[in-house]
Amino acid sequence: MAERMGFFTDTSVCIGCKACEVACKEWNAIPEDGLNFTGMSYDNTERLGADSWRHVAFIEQRKPLARQEPGVDHEGPVPPLGTPPDLAPMNPMTPGEGGDLRWLMSSDVCKHCTVAACLDVCPTGALFRTEFGTVVVQSDVCNGCGYCIPACPFGVLGQRKDDGRAWKCTLCYDRIGDGLEPACAKACPTDSIQYGPLDELRERAAARVTTLNDAGVDDARLYLADTDDGIGGAGAFFLLLDDPEVYGLPPDPIATTRDLPAMWRHAALAAAGLLGAGLLAFAGRRR
């Protein structure tokens, strides 16, 4: 087994350029996703899916970014968070002072979970864990059963319309197997996406949060770096400046397969119950 490799995405230096999205598409020859003007700030990709393996989120908020001075001044209330975009001029917004504004950008990707629900549930073995500890779909094996798609607690996988198969980030399995950096990380102008051995990345990330916190960026926190969490820690983890749900990420994800033994027990009991009840139904009177 090679060293476990992964991503540390530090959103505090992301400039929202979307080079990661394009570099990924070019390398993996992913089909274009269609023209859809969403009004979600500068995000017209909307979400991860079969044809977007990187997705850069844009969040405009009435919140200060440490001591940054945004210079703006607005009157009037803002619509609450979670409002659909067609109803909200700016979204998601935190109610706050009209002189506060920050624009958060963050590049999302498959988390290459330690406990990966998608992989666990895949009936064909199309999804498998590589020697780098990453989770990869083999497109020649995938039969389009679609099971992995709702299994992922992050909504990463998507089904491609024309071929019905499921697709997601491979952490550039072909590249890293040959000592190359993944395409997205290589392109990233500010090194917001950092690729490397997971242990090193975790250390660096921890130091980075401390630096940021010490420098007064109190909001900085790590997401999915903790091996005790519901997915056993991710192979791709993040430094965020707000709660995960603000970025469209689940605040406390769990790999549902963790509950699988219990579920099987219940299922076995239920099946036995059915058999028993069925046989019981024949006991007693004939009419």
Next chain:
Amino acid sequence: MTLRELVASWPVLRQLKGGDPRGDAAKSRRTARLRPRIRDADKVVDSVCPYCAVGCAQKVYVKDERVIQIEGDPKSPISRGRLCPKGSASLQLTTGSSRMHEVLYRRPYGTDWERLPLDRAMDMIADRMIAARRDGWVWEYEGRNVRHTLGIASLGGATLDNEENYLLKKLWTALGAVQIENQARI
């Protein structure tokens, strides 16, 4: 592949032999053979991003006389291997389906394009250049030497390279044309 091999490669069997059905046992033959396509390049050519003036260094990977990938060159002390979305899209820019590869011609008052062979087009343009240049020729103005022509003009150059601009400026000036402009203006 013989039937035996086929059966032997059945992951369930590999699994029974102790392979992990969530790991190596599930690997397909295609996956086992996976290589980054740039490894198969016949040559790797040094290039520079064609979009903006940052001038990020690119590496162009060529296989069978076709460009198969373009990425940043980490050697560059300017860009350190990185490319913005535009630079990253250079492959699609240069090899995408919106590129035209044929000369088109619209005749005066014509309502649609027609095809025209390249050498024919070059001949026609050369003839027109000579004629328009002559038409617009001015030898002098109020007794002073001018020797220029306003009959022809050209625009563009900031996406062209130095050598192209140099030849353009040289030819143009020798023709007596002065109306040569480019994006450096606007």
Next chain:
Amino acid sequence: MSEEARGRDDGQAGRDAISEEVHGRQALSPGDHARDALTGTAGPRRRRRRRERPVVPEPEFTSYYGRPVVKPPVWKALDIAGYLFLGGLAGASSVLSAGAELTGRPRLARGTRIGAAGAIAVSLAALVHDLGRPARFVNMLRVLKWTSPMSVGSWILSAYAPAAGAAALSAVTGRLPRIGTAGAMAGAVAGPAVAAYTGVLLADTAVPGWHEGHRELPYLFVSSAAGAGGGLGLLVAPLAEAAPARRMGVAGGTAELLVAHFMRRRMGVVAEAYETGRAGVLIRTAEALTGAGALAAVLGRRSRWLSAAAGGALLAGSALTRFGVFEAGMISSKDPKYTVVPQRARLDARDDGNAVRPDGTVQQH
């Protein structure tokens, strides 16, 4: 140097550059500070220059433009909910047919054997239809994974379906009765597994409306299957042979109503998904039909017609339950609320020092 020679040369240099690539990054890293940039840490604390502003009520939860967190299943309702229903029906029918066989109720046995095989055949067709690439169905048996309910299900089905098929074939043709009986018996053993595993199939996803019911769903589905199987028995068997089917239908239907109730009670906010929109309509109709079916089954002991109607109602109730559960899952996965609110509550509880069970539920002090 000729152009060609240079090309080759560069090719070599290029290959070197590939190894330089990763190496290069490292070589650069000591001086590579861009990633350490800090924004907003210079200067004085921000001055508050704003007046009071109208306050908007605190939102219930936060999301990214109201977009779902998890992906809704790509399955089509007719295919998959239909499959769940038919699989359950088949499983329960097999149990019935075996019982009928053993207790000498030929009409019931024959009808449920054929019913089970028919149901499983259609359900398999639905499954294959739903696969984006039906040709690849064979890949289902590429591996055997206990972690994948669909894999387990595939293997169960590949045991069950031939058994049920053999049983039915023999019943229809009257040939090879031993094999038919063996098939029926095997089907009776595998059938309940078919009915039960589908609960796990749904529950083992991140769909809140399903996963939050992961303890109850297998019970719900087997009860519902029992209701349907009983219903089928009532439809196919003469009054003289229908008693077991009646008992199974009534028991199944009643259990289905009870389990569903408890399940929703435990789900918290996610239960809303079962009460709103199409899911709500389906669930309410299913409950009415199942209740009515069970009642009619009890009352219709002497009426072939009422028994048949009860059977039909139980079948329909069972089917609608699956469609309702399916739909509730879809609703719950399309609204980020159902993902975020329970998870946030869990997190907050943890932060407050409350114990969180391994399955993620909160144990309050």
Next chain:
Amino acid sequence: MAECHPVGFQWVMEAKARGAVVIHVDPRFTRTSALSDLHVPIRAGTDIAFLGGLIHHVLENEKYFREYVLAYTNAATIVREEFRDTEDLDGLFSGYDEEHRVYDPRSWQYAGSEMPAPSGEVDEEMLLMTETARVEAHGSGGPEVSGKIYTDETLQHPRCVFQILKRHFARYTPEMVEQICGVPRDLFDRVCEYLTGNSGPDRTTAIGYAVGWTQHTTGVQNIRAASILQSLLGNIGRPGGGILALRGHANIQGSTDIPALFDLLPAYIPMPHLGQNEGLAAYLEDEAASKGYWGKMSAYMVSLLKAWWGEHATADNDFCFDYLPRLTGNHSTYHTVLRQMEGVCKGYLLMGENPAAGSSNSRYERMGMANLDWLVVRDFSLIESATWWKDGPEIETGEMRTEDLRTEVFFLPAAAHTEKSGSFTNTDRLLQWRDQAVEPAGEARSDLWFVYHLGRLIRERLASSDDPMDLPIKHLTWDYPTEGTQAEPSAEAVLAEINGFGPGGRHLSSYDELADDGSTSCGCWIYCGVYADGVNQAARRKPGWEQDHVALEWGWAWPANRRILYNRASADPGGRPWSDRKAYLRWDAERGRWTGPDTPDFPPTLSPDHRPPPDATGPDALSGTDAFIMQADGRAWLYAPAGIVDGPLPAHYEPQESPSENPLYHYGRNPARELIQHPVNRYQPSDGKPGSELFPYVTTTYRLTEHHTVGGMSRWVPYLSELQPEFFCEVSPELAAERGLTHLGWATIVSARAVIEARVLVTERMTPLIVEGRPLHQIGLPYHWGRNGYSRGDSANELAHLSLDPNTHIQEVKAMACDIRPGRRPRGPAALELVEDYRRRAGITERTGMEI
């Protein structure tokens, strides 16, 4: 910068990581602002007031770097008595000629200049000088100043530059900044604090700008204002300092150096104009400077003529100087379109530009094209400029009918950068070579191929002509080797010619070797050395990690591979670094030369205490402290006595079309701005004049990271198009409420020229400003769209007008006024009617907007 130079922005992040404070001054909160420490929203078009306020602060509070200012700037130089400032003449400088709307700059000269005293009247010669834009001829240095220079080192003389500066900027107070720019006092104070706190011997501040400053009627003066500020703070020629022009296209710098521009020959040698007929000597007399490197203009010019006409260029025939066409006025692109509409210019080649969507007032461009005999478009795809006769906006409105248009159109597919070899010069003046990877497919060819073979065909046709007008073509050196199946001319051979040859065909290695006796040839003197020793220096790719931070062995920068210009100023007058922290160059007395990580931008062995003999000329006339070696007086100019046509100092003028009045001057707009009076270029009433209330909002145009210019290289590329799929406008919630605009709905935007529609993006990143006590709203329009391609939309340039910076002839698309309303725009003739209605209600005539 994060938006338009994203990969370059990594160095800003690098600086931030080392503690730099980043300030972003922009009307909009952009991706750059998101990563900056301070965002200053500013009313578009008011940067001079803002920078003027900073200069005021520096002068008033004595925050300037006195030693630097005294040693390296012209602060102490005394100016002519005749000079009058805008403060004296209410917005005009002395020498203004109302009839021609130009300045006679003679009164702005230093005292002691040999120029004749100003007559107050502009002669034709002067007009020509102005129109043919001598300014750009100084792209690599300053213009000539002649005569003896008087100075007052105490900076007390009332006519010394320093005192003039103080008086000129006295009214640019923080209050005035607030009133004009809409920048609140406290925000402005913080900028002052950061800026001055980060300048001096130990620290430097850099200023980066791009077209947010240049695309104004006061474009050049915006940059002049920054130069004054940076010179006062001692931030030029030093590491971490400077004014960084973030240039545009991949080779925009190269196409200025080897100019596809009407007024320049390669390397900023001015094109001769009508008045310059008396031969080479007289021309050189006119143009060359007596001191500094421009003093060697004769060598540069003769070598250029030798490169072009080879053996035919001899001392006897003035090296064919007469073969050069003469300028007779302004031949810039917008004036060329006038010639097209007049029927004078009949043939047009578009090689990599798309004016039908990218040029200001694009309708004006199409009108010109519709009157051509023939048009050649070379591009990758069928851009708007190639298809307007078929599907342009005028076809939609019914103003033009395809069947009635006589223009003959040739579309020739161009080769992409991977399909040809050549060099690009990036924004750091760095030449980088690209190798051809594959041959272009089908009939696509490089522009090199096109120009070379077109020249060859023309030469074949004229070979037997004995018309004297054809001699320059017949005698032209045009014998490049060709390669490959497509007979592609060798780009390296062209580069070698650009670099130049010495006697015996030796490749030159430096412009110091150039001579004016015909023994050397050189196609672009500032590029001399790029092919030194027959090695393509631009192709050098020594990895960054094997070099120091200056990385002299990556590519090749002009001039002479220097990376920081005027780097002599990084050391004090005695040749010692100003501080250890900011050390760069130093004088090594033992070895008798300048040393440091960079090529010295100074004669390498000229000692700091060298004083030239009084009669020396050219580089020999430099003293050991004349750090600004391309300037005729060796000094950085706080005050520009020559070379700039709209004033020696920047003054705040309102944009051509502005909803606000100028509180400083009666003459509220740049008196020397260039206007084009034409029916398809009507101007709106401005600054409170009746009718201006119909166009109450400031509009600015800009770029998005995901697209490139007018989209020829991005709107056709699906991976980029999907990232920004539609044309939109950015407005604040307040403006949305005021005008009933809904998020994701449509907006119709109207100017006196056109009406367009855009999707609405309501965002708090757009903030209302308080200008002159009233709220002012700004509208943001990314200008990338047009009607062709994969992602399509209306083009913002339909709205724009032609009012140009008089120095550079650049259009003002960064600050305009317009109206916005909800809903989609009318189609067909109704669109014309709507615009006509606005014009009628605003009382617009051909005189509107033409006031001084």
